[in-house]
Amino acid sequence: MIRNKYQIKGVVQGVGFRPYIYTLATRFNLSGFVYNDSQGVTIELQGKVCDIELFDETFLDELPPLAHIDNFEKHPIPLKDETTFCIIESIHEENMGKTTLISPDIAVCMDCLEDIKNGGKYHNYFATNCTNCGPRYSIIETVPYDRKNSSMKSFTMCESCKEEYQNPLDRRYHAQPISCSHCGPKLELRVKNEELKIEGDEIFSLTARLIKEGKIGAFKGIGGFHLVCDSTNDKVIKQLRQYKNRPTKPFALMCKNLAQIEQFAFISDKERELLTSKEAPIVILEKLKVNSLKLKISNNLAPNISKIGCFLPYSPLHHLLFEHLESPIVATSANLGDEPIITKSEDIAKLLPFIDFILDFNRDIVNGVDDSLVQIVDEKIQILRLGRGYAPKVITLPFKLSQNILAVGGSGKNTISLAFEDKIIISPHIGDLDSFKAFEYFTRTIETFKRFYDFKPDIIVCDKHPNYETTKWANELKVKNEKLKVVKVQHHLAHIYSVKAEFGLSSDYLGFSFDGTGYGEDGTIWGGEVFVGDVRKYHFKQIKLLGGEKAIKEPRRVALSMLFERYSLDEIFSKRVLKHRTFDLPLLKTFTQNEIKLLHQSYEKNLNAPLTSSVGRLFDGVASLANLTHFQSYEGEAGLLCEMAYDKNIADSFPYSLENNIIDIEFDFFDRNLVSKFINTLVDIVIKIAQKEQLEVILSGGVFQNKTLLELVIQKLKDENINYHHNQKTPTNDGGISLGQIYYAFSHLHD
Ligand SMILES: [Zn+2]
Ligand SMILES: [Zn+2]
Ligand SMILES: [Zn+2]
Missing domain, CATH: 3.30.420.40 (ATPase, nucleotide binding domain)
Structure with missing residues (x-):
């Protein structure tokens, strides 16, 4: 008999990792326990040498789909008197640094899609999720990732949900956002100038009817509200362009399925892979020539351009709606001008008075996150906007840092990055920092990430532009804290360093x-x-x-x-x-x-x-x-x-x-x-x-x-x-500046 202790780091919380270990331990007759802590997951395993070896050989090969291990340490410890394996509650040591990585929000999985159609408990339930899918970053207030640290804390589980939540062999074991139509968030349709609020299953058919009638609506999604309308109706798209003061910028389309996209755009194998991936980004595709169109979408969606951004439904809510829709819908971030995406129910009607209806629910979005935007270049992905599904993005360094670094990016398409230990974390797209609201979103994002990782910067990196708000913000911080080191990196050198960071390059170039x-x-x-x-x-x-x-x-x-x-x-x-x-x-x-x-x-x-x-x-x-x-x-x-x-x-x-x-x-x-x-x-x-x-x-x-x-x-x-x-x-545009800044700063730490 031997006993080993494993310390595992990476994306290992809220992704079904502990039940996975439980299942494996049971399979190999091992005793011990597993728990989440602020660094990741800790496991103790006891059993015959050959059984432990079997565990070691297997556990990296059969990981749950969303789990990602960055590194793990293993060492032998003394035997204990025990015969069973159990999962114990999260342990959060106050004095330990927080390094658990936060999973991005993931598109609904096939199993959950089955569940919403099969007449059972989750039938037609718009917020169905499990450990393999659903919201993560957008609902997390702090780590460890537990229900009480997320916007699901205000919903008490019903007996049936609790049973699933507590059963290590269930797909929803410790799925923090677990809920059903009895105990979870409620969907509600509010129509302008009408008193009634519609609830229940007819919401979907009614919403679809409003869209077909040429109305403009707002849907609450995973990371914020979308503005939606019929993509085949020239008149409503013209209206939307006027209201949003967006004369020609292309709109993205949410489409029922791949077959629908193929009626108006070409999809390569790589693009198909991306569209159906768990990240479910907006993929920029080539439109079909006019004479081969099988579905006539409006010419005003991407005027004078032969490309069109498309994505597939990624939340159960979208899927339920598309059961009643025959055409793609315009789905664009709900915001004013270049302001951040709207996440609060109380803001949507106030800020966008032109919308005809709101499809809303009462689970708060804690962290706003836009849809990701990607294209295929030379058969490879090129991420143009790092958002839902991809961000927060982690890059692992081949060495450990002794200082914490925060990079504040440039001005347009802003992101922030932080570096600690052997990690760089890139925030989701924050956007152009031209408005007060956008800048507030920028500082809020910094606070969020500092809280997630108990992060205090020793070094701040910013652009050389003296008038960038981000540069001024860094300078002000320096005034308040003399010990803080401020490094300024030239914008275009930062672009180059973003590539060096992505590929871990150090040589001359x-x-x-x-x-x-x-x-x-x-x-x-x-x-x-x-x-x-x-x-x-x-x-x-x-x-x-x-x-x-x-x-x-x-x-x-x-x-x-x-x-x-x-x-x-x-x-x-x-x-x-x-x-x-x-x-x-x-x-x-x-x-x-x-x-x-x-x-x-x-x-x-x-x-x-x-x-x-x-x-x-x-x-x-x-x-x-x-x-x-x-x-x-x-x-x-x-x-x-x-x-x-x-x-x-x-x-x-x-x-x-x-x-x-x-x-x-x-x-x-x-x-x-x-x-x-x-x-x-x-x-x-x-x-x-x-x-x-x-x-x-x-x-x-x-x-x-x-x-x-x-x-x-x-x-x-x-x-x-x-x-x-x-x-x-990583973005080749200014979304990559913060990453380049951080990589430049620690490449020159000893200059
Ligand atoms: Zn699922
Ligand atoms: Zn329930
Ligand atoms: Zn630039």
Whole structure:
């Protein structure tokens, strides 16, 4: 006989781990116990040497679906006088650090879907879940993850639920959110201007009817409210766009099943895998050509774009509704402008007075979390928004940290990251920090994560931009606490370091940071930098942003600036033939002559015309020159339109020079293949510099969300046998900045 003690770390709480151990211990005739603590799970096992060996051989192979073990320690201890195996209640030692990882929220599992259809206890129950599925992060207040530390604490289990909860052989053993229609949260439909609140099973058919009638509704989901409406009704989508002040930004569609998606979009094997995964993200798909459409969704869902974001129902509530719906529904985060997703029932009608009905229930959402957004690039996942299903995301380091680090990210698409022991934890998408509410959400998220992990930072990492709210917040903290160390990391270097973090890279590298805008070391705006090691060695020739910030919303200003760089005002106004080109560019007609003259003055005198090396802005300028768009209503719109306009039959590119390490493209603004040639030129530039520098390539920054560009670059790098890395499971956009900041900070701890 021997007795072993195991200490297991990772995602091991609330995922059916203890019952799993119970089942195995019973199978191998072992005695002892298992319990949750603030570090993970502790097990003591006693039995014959051969039986313990059998346990050891088996236990990593048959893990419950949501469990994930990062490491475990095992050592022998003295025998005890006992004959049975039992599960004991959670033990939380006050003086031990909290390191248990919190599971993201997971889509409803097949077994629970069966349960809601089979006429039993869970029949038509919208909040059915088990240890293999359901809400986690969104309902957790603190760890250990027990019902009393979650928003389920206000619901008392009925006898039947309690029985399942206490039976180690039941799928719902210690499923903290367990509940049924007798004892759990209640669903309620409130219709505008109608007194009655509808409860019971007719809710689903009635909600479906309201959607079909062209009404706009709000559904409470897992991480917040969705705004929903019929995806085939042009009129209601137009209304929704007006109400949300969102003229062209694409809407995502929730669809009944894969077969329904295939009626209007193409799904590859990889995309199918993602759509049906337990994370159930929004996957960006290619729309079918008009003549092969079998289901006519509105053209206004993603105007002028051949892509569409789709996801499948992920909560029992969604599945129950789709029993009554024949078409996909628009399902977009319920919020005002770029504010955080609405999570509170009392806010929804107040903030969004235009909605016609609210499908609500009385389980609080403790932590808001948006739907994740992903696409497939080069047959691999590229996560564009880290949200439900993926976040909080954990990266394990090959070594242990002696100090705690908090990184506060940038400004747009913000996330925060923390590092302690051998872990980096990335928060879900917080969003753009332009509003008071968004900033409040940012500080609340920091507090939440500090509470989860009893985390006190020794080092704070932020951007170099002095006016970012996150930078100011870090500086203020330093004033209050002198011992705190503040590290500032240049934005585009942080992008590169996010890739190093994802793949655990430490060697020298060649980092291409193609981005929108970020604060440069020299006070100008960067966004087209090539780093050799940590040194900015190459950058794109800077252009002037006419009107500063305004130019980001108006690609035509960037285009005009590019013209001013080459031609005189007289030439531009002459409308005469110049080397066989006429100055009849449509973008010029969007300005009055006077406006052009004024902008030329500010160009000449450098008045409100900051310099930028941004590749994102070059895309904007090219989009305007090619008459794709002169204004953009959401970030990346011009880039997306360029992707649409790319012609893969065009192999030509523009000449460029690398003199003094300044990348200068010799555009022909009048070329009818301007867009395709520009993208091909960017590919040429990456390859040329990679061949010159002979280092492993890293690609990061918002511009690499451009699937066309990224796939072309990857293909060429493969052809040339050049090693490369790019963000896959972490955002290449500013959602990855906090991760890059943290990785930079501890890579330079001893500088
Ligand atoms: Zn389940
Ligand atoms: Zn119950
Ligand atoms: Zn950026």
